[in-house]
Amino acid sequence: MKLVQTSEGMQLSTPNIGKRVVFTPVTQKAAGILARAAAEGYYYPKMALKQLYALSSGLSGKTNVFIPNINDYKTNSFQQVVVFVPGIVATVERRPNDTLAITRLDLSDEYKSIEQSSLEKPGVYSVSKERRGVAVNFRKNGRILSENNRQVVIADPRYTSPLAAAKEAEKRLNTLFSSNAAIKCDFDLFYSPFGEKLNGMRNYNAAVVNKTYAFAGLLANSMERSGNLKGVEWSSERGGSVVLTQALMTLAAKELSFKDEKHIVKMCWSSSDPKPAFDAATKIGMLADKDILRSSSHIKAALSATVGNFQRAADKQDPYGWNDFGGEVYSGAMIGNTLAGIGALSATSAMAALGISAAPWLATAGTVTGTVGALQFIFQKLKERHDRG
Secondary structure, three states: OOOEEOOOOEEOOOOOOOOOEEEOHHHHHHHHHHHHHHHOOOHHHHHHHHHHHHHHHOOOOOOOEEOOOHHHHHHOOOEEEEEEEOOEEEEEEEOOOOOEEEEEEEEOHHHHHHHOOHHHOOEEEEEEEEOOEEEEEEOOOOOOOOOOOOEEEEOOOOOOOHHHHHHHHHHOHHHHOOHHHHHHOEEEEEEOOOOOOOOOHHHOOHHHOHHHHHHHHHHHHHHHOOOOOOOOEEEEEOOHHHHHHHHHHHHHHOOOOOOOOOOEEEEEOEOOOHHHHHHHHHHOOOEEOOOHHHOEOOHHHHHHHHHHHHHHHHOOOOOOOHHHHHHHHHHOOOOHHHHHHHOOOOHHHHHHHOOOOOOOHHHHHHOOOHHHHHHHHHHHHHHHHHHHO
8 A cells, every 4th residue: 555645745545536545744754654564564554554544435434433522523624533543543634625634643652663773673583593692583574484383482572672582582492382492492583672561460451452563463464474384383471472462363353274284372471361362372273382371470360260271171172181170270280379379269269250159069178178179179070060061
């Protein structure tokens, strides 16, 4: 989608078709950044330009158009609306000649990284081991290395350079993938130069963290273009879970399928709720790591992991089975420590979340020492009930 220079500004719409949509001079710099981001394959910038382009057919019926003053809008020829797309807010004025002029364009910070040096560009980097440490090489085509079983780290967005992100990932390859991966140190890394941590409750719901939409769109493109490869492993580190979750949700919205390719999704020290990532990965046929639902240390994630893992164990198509669920409960690895620590989430709460009546099990469970013991007892009852059908 090309921008054409006119006397009123850079025109986005097709000449002589529908209403004219133009970026006024004050917004042309931001428009250029947006256009370059779209040209480099970012999903959300492309979607933003398409939605702004769609204004050429008129403002009515557009769900992302907000009218600040409905009375002025109805009575005046000079009318102003605000258009919302992920990571972008555009102020649009309808002028007397029926031209739609974009007079303000606010971009999230990640779009501006398109103008930074290549060493700070978001996207895919290949990482390898050298005598002096690790080396990173930017992959200009936006694709991961074309080989089956390629391992890809989605780095925490807080790092100031891809090299810094690669060095931290190299230290954690044993956890992110395996001991063999740590020995080889040959992987791809997806870098998001946000420069800040994405922790805390405000970032727990990845779907609403608009600061990383552009990065997630680029990752989604890389993942989609790897659809011809088998067994790719996508593993996020800390706040990279936000970017990975958004990318998976993008792929799920496009109704893609990786069922035959058996890609694997994993999260380590997730700063966001892993459940949406699990749901999206499952929808597109990717395989979720057995520990994905308890990859977050958030208190809210603990009970969610118990419920989610019970549902996984009940799903015969999921490689996570009853032995996995039972092993975690019996070892206390799932939520025992969290429940014991916060008190408010008791074994009764867990049963309620699973849709199970506390009686008549409550008296028996009460004779088992500690919360973990109660959960062990509950698990056995759940398994027995499920086995009976």
